[in-house]
Amino acid sequence: MLSVAEENYIKCIFKKSERSLAAVSTNAIAEAMQTKAASVTDMLKRLSEKELLHYKKYKGVRLTAAGNEVAKQLVRKHRLWEVFLVEKLDFSWDEVHDIAEELEHISSDELTEKLDKFLGYPKYDPHGDPIPDQEGNIKYRSKVTLKELEVGETGHVVGVRDSSATFLQYLDEVRITLGSTLTLRNRFAFDGSVQIELADGRALVLSEQVAKNLYITVNS
Amino acid sequence: MLSVAEENYIKCIFKKSERSLAAVSTNAIAEAMQTKAASVTDMLKRLSEKELLHYKKYKGVRLTAAGNEVAKQLVRKHRLWEVFLVEKLDFSWDEVHDIAEELEHISSDELTEKLDKFLGYPKYDPHGDPIPDQEGNIKYRSKVTLKELEVGETGHVVGVRDSSATFLQYLDEVRITLGSTLTLRNRFAFDGSVQIELADGRALVLSEQVAKNLYITVNS
């Protein structure tokens, strides 16, 4: 039985090392967890004691297979609850993260599976992130940020890199949603902003900041 | 912001003093919380410090208005989640208590209200207990235990006094559910057991133990 704090650390480390295979530094964890490096060292020792991660002083950490398993189940629960909140309870996509941050710690496995069934086995959460299956398998989609697109290429929005409420509310405002189809029309060297055209014909200029945080799958 | 432990104590004290107006003793709390009296004393001092209850050494405790408010919101959340688990996720009524015991601590008020709406504003939980409304009002139903019924009287099942899994599973087994209509046909002095007749004509003998734990509203 892990505490909420232990689970949050595990998930945080998982996110930092997902798709990178490098060890995660103490400072990186401290920053992400909004705590101090000394507290992180403390926790790393405890989690290492429980064989959830490999820890060698000054060398950063990586999760063990067991730690990875724990992390993926947490991500699964987090994303399933987000789907529930948006699809069933009518929350908007910028309101669900903090609530799911609590709900992901409810321990019943049976609950997770029944929730998954109730939701119709969704593959992606409201932010376009893939939901791990019961065994922890995650289907990553190939995607690039809008910033990396070539002028003239067309693709559709499949996710956001930053899911802060302010960014999501901005997207609502300019009516860009998951699934929106867009074509990159122009890139401005001056400030890195880009001009896009949406399927409904609207032309928009988006800042570099926005372009870096929108994930696109190029239509093939 | 209250901790999960603090919330559980508050709810426990509420349940002990609901409908009795007497102060609750340290030992009674210790027994219900499965902990030691010394730990209870500790917690009572903290909760008293937070003005959630009135505490005088050796005199037992009673909740303040604020404490009562907290308790009723917890009961509201607990029972709403139980309805969700049974109605939407297809859990049976004997499986939901422990899960709701965790879910009741999710803090978002907006979540509670949206859940209530999603469920269609239910009045009772799967065990027949009333769900407090948003303001904390609880509609108690007049009810007696089956043991208190007079021979010849007819009523219907509106709740259970004991909602342990074993009792609920027993009721499933003999096909008695909330809403079942029954008539008391006989009472046996030997062991206090009772004979009832159900609406479908079935005659059953129930032990005194069972009769004491079934709540009935007499048909008027």
Add this chain to the structure above:
DNA sequence: TTCCTAATTTAGTCCCACCTAAAAGAAGTG
């Protein structure tokens, strides 16, 4: 009223999860 017993509180520890301050290692620079 005095005694006895059960209930309750106090005292002293423990572990968890955080903190600050200080020490120590890593890694690059002249």
Add this chain to the structure above:
DNA sequence: CACTTCTTTTAGGTGGGACTAAATTAGGAA
């Protein structure tokens, strides 16, 4: 190599929430 700077760990401390053992009090029985 010696220095500097940044990162990380260690040391020491706090509060929450539990425990056991010992002291105290309330309240009923004699």
